[in-house]
Amino acid sequence: MVVISLELLTKAVISGMVLGGVYSLLAIGLTLITGVMRVMNFAHGDLMMIAMYVTFWLFALFNINPFFSMTLVIPFLFLIGMFIQKFLISPVRTPENQVLITFGLAILLENLALFLWSPDYRSIITPYTTITIHFSHLDVGLIRFLTLIVALVTSFSLHVFVTRTEMGKCIWALAQDPEAAMLVGIDIHKLRLITFGLANALVALAGIFLAQIYYIFPSLGLRFTIIAFIVVILGGFGSVGGALLGSFIIGLTEALGGVFVGIGYKDVMVFIIFILILLFKPSGLFGKIRV
Amino acid sequence: MKSTLTKKTLIPIIIAVIIIVAVGSYLAVTPRGPPPVKEIKIGAVLSVTGKGAYAAKTLLEGAQMAIDEINAAGGIKSLGGAKLRLIIADSKSDPKTAGIVTEELITREKVAIIWGEYITGPTLVMQDVCEKYGVPNLAIAGSPIITERNLTWSFRTHPHLVYWHEAAFDLFKKLGIKTVAIVTDDSAYGQANRKVYKMMCEKCGIKIVLDETYESGAVDLSPLIRKIEAAHPDALLSAPYLSDAILLIRQMHELNVNIPLIIGMATGFCDCTFWNKTGGLGEYVMGAFAYDDSIPTPENQKFVEAFKKRYGHVPDMHNEWGYTDMYVIKDVLERAGSIKPDAILKALKETDMRAPIGRIKFGPDGQNHEIKGVVCQWLNGSFEVIWPEEIATAKPVYPMPTWKERGA
Numbered sequence: 001m002v003v004i005s006l007e008l009l010t011k012a013v014i015s016g017m018v019l020g021g022v023y024s025l026l027a028i029g030l031t032l033i034t035g036v037m038r039v040m041n042f043a044h045g046d047l048m049m050i051a052m053y054v055t056f057w058l059f060a061l062f063n064i065n066p067f068f069s070m071t072l073v074i075p076f077l078f079l080i081g082m083f084i085q086k087f088l089i090s091p092v093r094t095p096e097n098q099v100l101i102t103f104g105l106a107i108l109l110e111n112l113a114l115f116l117w118s119p120d121y122r123s124i125i126t127p128y129t130t131i132t133i134h135f136s137h138l139d140v141g142l143i144r145f146l147t148l149i150v151a152l153v154t155s156f157s158l159h160v161f162v163t164r165t166e167m168g169k170c171i172w173a174l175a176q177d178p179e180a181a182m183l184v185g186i187d188i189h190k191l192r193l194i195t196f197g198l199a200n201a202l203v204a205l206a207g208i209f210l211a212q213i214y215y216i217f218p219s220l221g222l223r224f225t226i227i228a229f230i231v232v233i234l235g236g237f238g239s240v241g242g243a244l245l246g247s248f249i250i251g252l253t254e255a256l257g258g259v260f261v262g263i264g265y266k267d268v269m270v271f272i273i274f275i276l277i278l279l280f281k282p283s284g285l286f287g288k289i290r291v
Numbered sequence: 292m293k294s295t296l297t298k299k300t301l302i303p304i305i306i307a308v309i310i311i312v313a314v315g316s317y318l319a320v321t322p323r324g325p326p327p328v329k330e331i332k333i334g335a336v337l338s339v340t341g342k343g344a345y346a347a348k349t350l351l352e353g354a355q356m357a358i359d360e361i362n363a364a365g366g367i368k369s370l371g372g373a374k375l376r377l378i379i380a381d382s383k384s385d386p387k388t389a390g391i392v393t394e395e396l397i398t399r400e401k402v403a404i405i406w407g408e409y410i411t412g413p414t415l416v417m418q419d420v421c422e423k424y425g426v427p428n429l430a431i432a433g434s435p436i437i438t439e440r441n442l443t444w445s446f447r448t449h450p451h452l453v454y455w456h457e458a459a460f461d462l463f464k465k466l467g468i469k470t471v472a473i474v475t476d477d478s479a480y481g482q483a484n485r486k487v488y489k490m491m492c493e494k495c496g497i498k499i500v501l502d503e504t505y506e507s508g509a510v511d512l513s514p515l516i517r518k519i520e521a522a523h524p525d526a527l528l529s530a531p532y533l534s535d536a537i538l539l540i541r542q543m544h545e546l547n548v549n550i551p552l553i554i555g556m557a558t559g560f561c562d563c564t565f566w567n568k569t570g571g572l573g574e575y576v577m578g579a580f581a582y583d584d585s586i587p588t589p590e591n592q593k594f595v596e597a598f599k600k601r602y603g604h605v606p607d608m609h610n611e612w613g614y615t616d617m618y619v620i621k622d623v624l625e626r627a628g629s630i631k632p633d634a635i636l637k638a639l640k641e642t643d644m645r646a647p648i649g650r651i652k653f654g655p656d657g658q659n660h661e662i663k664g665v666v667c668q669w670l671n672g673s674f675e676v677i678w679p680e681e682i683a684t685a686k687p688v689y690p691m692p693t694w695k696e697r698g699a
Contacts, residue, residue, distance in 0.1 A: 008521050011546075015513035022510070121534050125570035132545050132694075141545030214510060215537050215568070223508065258514025263505045264477070266514070 007137070012259040013252065014138055020251025021148030022210060026224055027231035027243040028155055029202030035238015036175040036195050039089055042102040044228055046109040046221030047200055051077050051207030053117060056216050059124050066124060066208050074204045081200030082193045090192065106221060113218035122216040129212050147209040154205065155244045162240065171195055175238050230270070234277055236287020245285055249273065328373040331630055333620060334396035336389055336407035336417050339381040346409050346609045350431070351379070353613030354406075356601055361621050369628040375621065378402060382413045389413030393420040403630040404623075406616055408432055409609070411479060418445045427635045429616050433557065433581075434483050438658035444632075446639055446657040448619055449612055449648065450664055455556055455579040456487045458664030460495050462678040463526065466689050468552065472501035472524035474515065476535060481507070484530035484556050500524050507535055512542050519550065526552035531559040533568070540569045540576065544694055551690030554579060554666075563607055566672050575691040579666045582608040582648050583676050585684045586665070591647035615646040 026048065033041045051073055058069040088105065092098050131142040162168040173181040174191050182188050214220075231250055235242025250270055257269040277285065335354070337347040358375050366372040378400050380392035389408060396402045397420070405421050405428035408414035414432040418440070421428040427444050430437050435451045463471075473488045475481035485504070492499050501522040505515050512535070519527060527550045531539055536559025543550075554577040559565060561578035584595050584605040594614060598606040606614070619642065624630070627638035643652045650661040666678035668687055675685035 005521075008517060011517050012514060015511065015517065015546075019511045019513070121537065121568065123537055123568050123570075125568075130541075130544060130570060130572065132547060134547070139545065139547040141542070144545065213541075215534050217534065220508075223510075227510075254511065255514050259517050263503055263515045263518070267506070 008259060009256075011138065012255045014140060016252035016255030017248065018140060018144045018148050018251070019255060020248035021151040022144070022206070022213070023227055023231055023251055024155060024244045024247030025147065025151045025206035025209065026203065027228045027235070027247055028151075028158060028240055029199040029206070030228040031232045031235065031238055031240060031243040032158075032171075032195055032199040032202070034232055035236075036171055037089075037192055038095065040095070040099045040102065041199075042099065042225055043084075043105040043109060043221070044203060045223065045225035046106045047077065047080070048203045048207040048210070048224055049113060049216070049218065049221045050080070050109060051204040052211040052216045052220075053113060053122075055208050055211045056122050056124055059126075060122075065126060066212055070205070070208050073208060074201045077200040077204035077207075078197040081197040084200075085193050085196035089196070090189070106225070110218050110221055117218065119218060123214075124212050124216075126212070141213065143209065143212045147213070150205070150209065151244070151247075154202065155240055158202075159240050167191075167194070230274055233284055234274060236284030239284070239286035242284055242286030328370045328630060330376050331367065331370070331373050331624060332400055332402040333375060333377050333617075334393070334400060334402035334405045334407075335377050335379045336382050336393050336396070336405060336413070337379060338384040338408070338410055338413065339379065340383050349607060349609035350409065350613040351377075352602060353598075353606065353610040353615075354617045355613075356598065357614045357617030357621075360597075361617065367621065367624045369625050370630070375617070382408060382410075382417070384410055384413065386412045386416045390416040390420050393417045394424075397421070397424045397426050402426070404428065404620055404635060406431075406620065411436070411483070415440075418442055421445065425632050427632060427639055429619065431612060431616075435487075438656045442657065444636065446653050446659075448616055448646070448651050448659050449581045450662045451658070452483060452487055452556065454662070455581065455664035456484075456491050458666050458678055459528075459554055459556075459577075459579040460491045460497075462666050462687065463497065463552075464495065466552070466687065468497060468525040470498045470500045470524045471526045471528050472503075472519050472522050472550075473499055474501070474503050474505065474519065474527060474529045476507040476531060477504055478507055478532070480532075480558070481530055488528050505535075507532060509535070509538075512539055513546055516543055516546050516548050520546075520548045524550060526550065526554065528554055529560075530556040533559040533562045533565065536560055536562070536565060536573075537568050540572050544572050547694055549691070549693040553577065553691070556580065557608065560669075561608070561667070561674070563604075563674070566669050566674075571672065573669050574672070574697070575669060575688055577666060577668045577677070577687075578674070579664050580608055581662070581664060582611045583665050583667055583674065584611075585676050586648065586682055588645070588647065588649060590645050594647040611647055615648055615651070618646060619644065619651055 030041060030044050033039050054073050054076060055066050055069055058064040059066060088101050089098055092101055129143055132139050133142055133145055162172050170186045170191055173186060174188055178188055231243055231246040235246030253270050253273055254266045257266045337350060339347045354377060358377055362374045366374045378396060380396055382389035382392055393405060396405060405426055408417045409431040411432045411434040414430050414437055418430060421444050422442055425444060430445055430447045433452050435453050438447050471492060473485055475485040501518060501524060503515060503518060557580040560576050561580050566573045595605060598610060622644050623635060623638045623642060627634040648662055651659055652661050654660045663679060665676055667674045668677045670685050676683050677685055677687040
């Protein structure tokens, strides 16, 4: 029998925090798109899959370390994001059709990856992917720990960007009321391009880290899109802080539930918490916009 | 009434005369008896696409190599040197489609024998259709149920799941394993293995300290790994697909969790890319399955050499399976001397031949009971046979050194 001990509890909490870090990196990009642009982007996870494959091929073919290839992958995904906004999202006016467009894009990307790179599982192995950090008797993988740090730093910087800078304030204005933003002279088309690009750059960052701790295959997108949506709805659309908190709630529920109730029930518990929060706070934890 | 031969009545008469003359002369010229068989069609029902499409390619590599060899050596001699031809039908990993394509192979292509399906669900339907039409078939799927259904026309050349487990538990007995954690995924394959693990533990008096089912494709297995650690088993019994196998081992290393023995049934741990994809962390992990290229039979050595020459790498279990099954079909047709279902069935029942994997001889249930499972262990990046002892190429390393001892 599994004995519940303080040690096991601490280990589970650490696992949950680290998993939360991975999820939050994925979710903050989506919260920008859904909150600011009111677009339900169902291709979010698939765009991350593309970022993971680009990272993988740069590593496998040219031996470029993921931490260096970051400087290529992030701008590349930024451009793809701008392209999607300009040629796919923007010409389509109604939200329903935008959902269909992103859903179609998700299917296209998945099958393109299947066709180009086969359904094989790939993984990136670098000398440091197997390094483990020991804090007394607690162990955390180096990359997972770094992911947590990067997620916290990124969320904080994004928060500062939105609340303190001129452009950030414009983005926030766009989120609150697009028409009013246009009236005070904000170029909302340009701003939407940049927001979608930025959200894609963030998902690229998530992909670069995930590529080193997970494995890469064409149909991984949907799973992560769903996780990101749960987190974003939980935290409230457009709220960076909410996305961060939502990620840790989901991460901790999975880890603690997995250890103390049964790993097969972890999704059940995640969704119970999800439904409870929506029942009592329909706009999400920090959300100002109702779902 | 005037009776004249108009054009309208003349044309059918002329056609009728031509047909009568043609058929008559054909019957007069050709000798009596059925026309000779030039080509024998073998219907292959395989999941070429769909979510289970991982082994069709390797099975076909082996099968095609055998067919090319057989045809180059003069085909089936008792049938006047008839050549073998494989007709491939895609079941799309779906039972319903498997039924439809099997029926098409039988009614439209008129195949002499059906070979195939390595996924349990589609296999069962394929067998049912063959049973309905009375067509002999060789099945591939590894679940025990395939040959436990009292079917007349179905046979399987390779040992199934239970044989792999038996080999593994023989090894456990020798190593003195007392407690185990059973950790399987939520797929049909995972659950089939879980059932057999539990049955074998009960039979061998081994205590199960943890029995967990996890979701295949999970992002994080650390809660599971923490539970395994807390249960302190002597061995971790599993059957992960390659994706979960990679994540499991990588995370066990990250979390510094040491279990003396880790074993899986075919799939992930036995995949030839497993060791590389874990960056060597897969060292000392064990896997039980039906075949390994190091089996020291003369038939196998010959096969491995020829296979390496043709494809540039050593054959895996599915490569060998495809190859062996085609030679069994050749042997059966040679002895049957006919492509009539009854003659083939009789010859199948009398089969007793040597293949790379060992002796092929079917029991009354259609299962080949002559071959036992093989247990291998990753040692220095190569998958070495450690059990049964007669064919072992290395000694088992137990307990596995801890991550600290390995300096990894």
